[in-house]
Amino acid sequence: xxxxxxxxxxxxxxxxxxxxxxxxxxxxxxxxxxxxxWGKMVNTGTGGINHDxxxxxxxxAQQQKNISEEHEIKERRSGDVKRx
Numbered sequence: 001x002x003x004x005x006x007x008x009x010x011x012x013x014x015x016x017x018x019x020x021x022x023x024x025x026x027x028x029x030x031x032x033x034x035x036x037x038w039g040k041m042v043n044t045g046t047g048g049i050n051h052d053x054x055x056x057x058x059x060x061a062q063q064q065k066n067i068s069e070e071h072e073i074k075e076r077r078s079g080d081v082k083r084x
Contacts, residue, residue, distance in 0.1 A: 023033040 026033045
């Protein structure tokens with residue numbers, strides 16, 4: 001078991017050394033090394049994928065109706081469209 005842990009430790013150290021050398025080269029050129037990761041989370045409003053889908057409130061048709069109603073109200077206020 002000791003040999004396996006030594007193997008993984010050595011692999012981790014070599015990767016760390018390789019990244020460190022790359023970052024040093026970038027800093028010598030005056031650039032900032034990238035910090036790789038997930039980035040910023042985006043709120044889609046649908047909730048998490050682990051939640052029960054039956055409790056999720058996400059009705060595309062209703063959202064489209066709301067948008068069209070808002071658009072219609074804006075047109076009425078501007079005087080572009082006559083009332084029906």
